[in-house]
Amino acid sequence: MNNIQDDSAQKPDGDQPSRAGANEHVVAATEASNGASDRGLQTMFEFDPSDGTLSWSDADAASRIFGVEREKVAATGDAFSACIIEEEDEIRVAAFLGQKPSYSCEYQLRRADGAGHWVEERGGWIGSGAGRRLISVIRSIEGRKRREEQLSWLALNDELTGLLNRAHLRKTLETHIARLTSEGQTGAYILAGIDDVGAINADFGFEAADTVIVETSKRLAGLLGPKDRIGRVAGTKFGIMINDCDDEQLRQTCVRLLNVVRESVVETKSGAVAASVSLGAVSLPEQATTTNETMTRAEAALDAAKRIGKSSWSSFTDKTDVVSMRRRNTHMSDVILTALNERRIRLAFQPIVNDLDEVPTKFECLIRMHGEDGQLVPAPEFIPAAERLGLVHLLDRRVLELALNTLAICPNIHLNVNISMETVKDFVWAEGYIALLRAHQEFTNRITVELTETQIIDSIDATIEFVSEIKRLGCSFGIDDFGAGYTSFRNLKAMDIDILKIDGSFVTGVSASRENQLFVRTLLDLARNFGMKTVAEWVDNEADAMLLKGLGVDFLQGFMIGKPEITPNWLPEGAPNDAPQRSMDRG
Template structure:
C-alpha cells in the first residue's frame, strides 16, 4: 500500500464523524423548517381573524357616531336612507347599513328595498333589543344583498332608556377575494370563512361560487374534528373539499364563549414538500462536493509538499528574468535551497525599489494631469471629487483614496467621495472633528488641525499608542498612508487621504507632487463653489433659498407646455401677508425675515412632489401646482393649502398674528402662458377682501375691479395732492342720560369728480395700502383744528373732536410733536380739545412702542380712545398698562344687542371692565331705541349712531351747537 493510498484512507476515516453530524443537522433543520411553515400558516389565520376583529371594532365606533345623528334618532326614512347610502357608497367593507324598528321591520336601509323587510327573527336583532348592548350575529347570507355577511347590531335608546330602534351593519365577507392576492400565498392555497355548523360562507379563490353553502363536516374530516373539539385554533393536514391535500390552520372568530365562525387557511402540501426538498438538496450536493474536493486535495497534496520548493525557485528566476521584479521565492528553512532563495529575494528587493520609485513618479504625474483635466471640464463638486479619487487610485496605483470636507458649523468631517476599499476604516478613525490635534489620530484626521501633510510611511512599525488604527489599516492591505489638507484662503476646508499597499510609498519627491495635487483640488473646489453661488443667486431668492420669479416663470412655462400636450391643468397661487409693511415697521426687518422664512418652510413642506414654491419678491410667494386632472382638483389643492396656513408667528420674545391672503389662476381657463397666469393670480390676490387666510379665484370681474381700483387710486392721489372733493364730516357722541353732545368724531368724506361720492370703505383701504393715509391724516388733523378755531371764534361751547390715527402716523418719530403743535393753537384753559382714536388691533401690533407713544400723547393732555374694542387681540395685562380714557364698543356687537346672548354678554363685560379700570365707554352704531335702552340699562356712558345723528358737515353741526348741543333720538 503506497503512502498516497494510506493518506486517502486516513482522510476518509477522519471525515466519517463530520458526515454523520451534517446528516443529523440536515434532518433536524428539515423538521424545524416544516414546523416554521405550519406556524406561518397559523399566524396568517390569526392575522385574518385579527383583521376581521378590527372591522368589528371599527363598526362599533361607527355606531357611536350614527346613533347620535337626528336622521337615525327620528327614523326619518328618506333622510335616513340617504345618510346610510352615503355611508355605504364606496365602502367595500360593508354590504349594507340599516335601522330596524322595535316591531322588527326595517325603517331605513343603505340598500334600496321595494317592499317592507322583516328582520325581527334575526338573532342579532333579538340580542341587541334584549341586552341593549352591541350584538355580533352569526355569519349568514344577507336577505337584502344575497351576499355572505356577518351582521353587527346595536340598540338605540330613547331618553327613558327604552329601545327606540336597532341599527345594524352587514360586514362584507367578500373581502377575502381582495385579501387573497395581497397574502402572496402559494398557488392552490385557500382561505375560507365557515359558520358554527361548518357551512362555507365564502371561499377564496371561488370565482364560480360553487363552494359556498357546502358543509365541511361531511366532506372534510379534519374540519369536523376541529369543530367538535371546541378548540380556538389548530393545525392539521388533510384533503379539502376540492380534493387537494393541504396543511390547514384553523382559527375561531370571537372571544371567550362567543363562537361567531371560523377562518381556515390552507397551503398545498405539495408546495411545502417542494420547499423542504429545495432546502435539502443543496445541502446534500454541498456535502458531496466537499467530500470530493477534500479527496482531490489529499491526492495532490503529497506532490505539492515535496516538489514545490524547487519548482518555486526556478519559476521565480524565470519571471525576474522577464522583468517581473515583484516575484519572490517563498521558501523557508535552513537548508541550501532556502539560503539560495533568501539571497535571490534580497536581490529582487533592491531591483524592485528602484523600479517602483520610477513608476510611482510617472504615475503621480499622470494623476496630476488627469485631475487638472477633470477640473477644467467638471463643474459639479461631487463629480469632481469622485473623479479625483478614481484617478488617484486607478492611475496612481493606490489602494484607496478619499476626500473629506469640514462642516463649518459642527467641525465634523463629511466624506464626500472615495474610491477603492477602505470606507469602514475612514468612518472609524478619520471622520473626527478637525479641531482636535491629538497625537494618536490617524494621519488624515491629524492633517487638518496641523494644517500640513501628515504621513505614515510604514505601518509595519507599530506604535503602541496608535496600535488600534494601525491594525485596522493593515487589515485592509494598507502599508503606507498620508493626509494632505485642502485649503482655501489659508483655512483648512478638508482633507485628501491616500492609502498605498506598499511601504515607503510617500517619499520626498512623491510628497511634493501630492501637495501640488491637493492644491489643485482645492482650487477646483473654489471655482465650483463660486460658479454654484452665482448660478443659485441667478435663479433663487437669497433669503429663503426658494426659486425666484425668473425660475418660477421658466418652470411654470415648461409645465404649461406639458399640460397642453397631455390635456391637463396647471394652477398658480399667489400669497402675500396683509399689512406686511406694517409688520416691518413695527418689528424690524430681522423679524420680518423670520416670518418669511417660516412661511417658506411651511409652503415647501405642504406641496406635492413636482410642484414649485417660489418667492416673487417682498412678502409675495407663488405656488405652481402641476399635472392636475380638473379645475375642481385644482380648487381642492388650493383650499387645502390655504386652510392650513400658519396664523401666528412666535419666537422667544413675541407673538405676531398673521393674515394671509391668496389669489389663484388656472391654466387654460385663466391664461395661456406663465406671465399671464402670474399676473391674473396676483390680481385675484389683491382683490381678496374677505376674511384672512382665504383664497380668491381669478375672474373677469376681478380684472375689472383691479382696473377700477387703479383708477380710484390715481384719482385719490390727485384729490390728496390738490384737496379736490375732500370734506370733513362730524358725528356727535351724546351722553346716554342727557342726550347732550359731549364730543364729535371727525370723518373724512370724498366726492370724486370721476366716481362721485366714494365710500370710506373704498378709499381708506387704498390710502392705507399706498401710504397716502399719512397725508390724509395730516389733512384731517389740520382741517379739524381749523374748524375748532372757527367754533371758538364764534363763541360756541367748547367741544372735543376725536380724529382717527393710523398705524403709519403713530410710528412717525415726530408725530406727537406735530400733533401737539397743531393742537396748541386751539387749546384754552389747559384743556385739550383734540382726542385721538386708535384701533385695538393696531395697538397690539407692538404694545411696548404703543405704550411709549401714548404716554407722550398723555403728557400733552390728549384724550385717548380705543376704537373697535372687542375685535382685536388685546390682553387685560396690556390694557391695564395702556393710559387710555375711553373704550369704544364696536358696532358689530351693538347691532345684535338684544338679539344675541353672546353680544349682550360681551357688551356687559366691556362696560364692567372699563368701569373697573375707571374708563368711560362709547357704544358705536346705535340705531334703535331698543339698543339705547339696553345700553342705558347696562351702564354705558355715551352713544354714537344714526339714532341721534348721521355724520354731518360742519355747518349742520354748528346749528346743533347753537341750539345748546342737545339731540333727541330720531323715531
C-alpha cells in the first residue's frame, strides 16, 4: 500500500478527480452558460499584406473577443498571431502569406487577463495586385467548447462526486487486474457502501443524502495513494482499486477507510449527519481475474460486512455467500435509492369520474420510476423488491410529497394516494407519514389514502389506528381492490371507510357476466348501508360503464376513462417533482 497522501494533483489523464470533486465542473458549466452571452459574437477584419495591418469592422466586438480595450485590439497580423495560444495553425500561416486562397481554423486567444477564449476564424483573399486583401470573420465559440468539454468529462466521470463513473471504472479495473497479473504483483478491489442512506433520506431529506455521498467520496479519495483509483459504481457505493497490497496492508487500508468516514460528522443544511461505510474487499488477482468476477465477489463481501453491522468490513472467501437473489436484492436496493436521490420517482395520474362526460378533477396517483436510461421501470419490477428490502417506506413518503406538491399547485384537484401496510404498521414510519400530512393540513381535505383489502386483514388494529389519525387531519380513507379479501362487517365499521374501490376482476366484462353483476350489486348494497361511496376500477368499455352506472356505482376508473399520465395537460411544466413555494400553497 502506498503512503497515505493527498492525490489532488493526480489527474493528468482525467482518471483521478481533484479534491474539489465535481465542483470544478459545476464551475465549468457556469462558465459555459456565461459563454452563452458571447454566442453569436463575431466581427470581420481586413488584412493588408503590404504593411501587415488589420482593420476591424466592429471594434467593440473585437475588444470583447480579445478581452481588451478597443485601443488595444491587435492592429497588425503579427500582434494578432502573438495572441494565439500554442502553435499557430499551419493553414492560417500559409493563408496570411498568400499561399492559400482560403482557410478555416479554430484556436484559443490569450486574453489580457491570461485566460483562453476559443474562436473560429474563416477567411479568403479577394482582389488582385496592390488592392489584394485577406477578408476574414472571427467568431466566438467559447460556449460550444465549454459544453463539449463538459460532455467529454461526463463521459468518464460521475456528475455528483467527480469520481470515475461506473463504465469508466470497469475499464480501469480491467486494466488494473491485467497489470497486476502481468507484473506478478498483488492488489485489491474494495467496494464501499454508505450505511443507512434510507434513514438519512427520511430524517434529513434528499439534499442532505447527496451531501453525505459527496463528502464520503472526498474522504475516501483523500486517503488513497497516487496510483490508486476510485469511482462511483452505484448511488451509494464506491469502487476502490488499490496497488501493491498484501493481506495485512489490505486490512490496515480497510480500517483507515472506515475511520476516515466516521471520524467526524458530515455537516448538511438539515443538520449534522454521522455517516459510516461498510466495505467488501477482494484480493487481486488471487481471488478474481476478471472485472465481472471481481465486482460480483466484492458485492458478496460487502453483503457479509453489512450483516456484521455498520462500519464493518469483510474480505471475500470461498465461504462468502454469493446467492444470486441476494445480489439481485443488493442491485435493486441501489436502483431504488438512486432513483429516489435523483428525483426519478414520478407520479402517473389516472382520472376518476362520476359521469362519462365529466371533466376529471379526481385522480389516482400511481407510482412510476424512470431508469437511468430514461425508460419507465414497471411498478411490478421494483415495488415487491422495495417491500422485501424495507424501502417501500421511502417510496410511500415520496409519493405523498409529490401528491402534496401537486395539490399546492392545482387547487381544484383531488388525489388518491396508495400506502403500503409496511408503512402503516411501522410506528415510526406511520408517524412520519402522518406528520407530513399534519404539516400540510390545508390540503388534506383533497386527499384520499388507499389501502388494499388483502393487506388490511393482516394488521387490522394498526389500520384502525392509522385511519383514525389521518381522518382526524381531514383526509378521506379508501379500501382498494375490495372483494379480493374477506374483511368482516365489524372491521368495515371500525375503520370508518369513505370509499370502496371494487376489485377490477369483478368489473372487467361485467356487462356480459351475470355472476359479476350479482357480486357488484351485493357490494353496492353493502357500501350504501355503511354510507360509503364506490369506485369501479378497470372500466375499459362503454357497455360496462353504462351498466355500472345503472347499478349505482358512484365513480368510474379505467382505460376507457383515461390512461395514467405523468404529464397531463392540467399539470404545470416541471411539477410536481420540486416543492412549490409556500406562498403558492393555497392556490
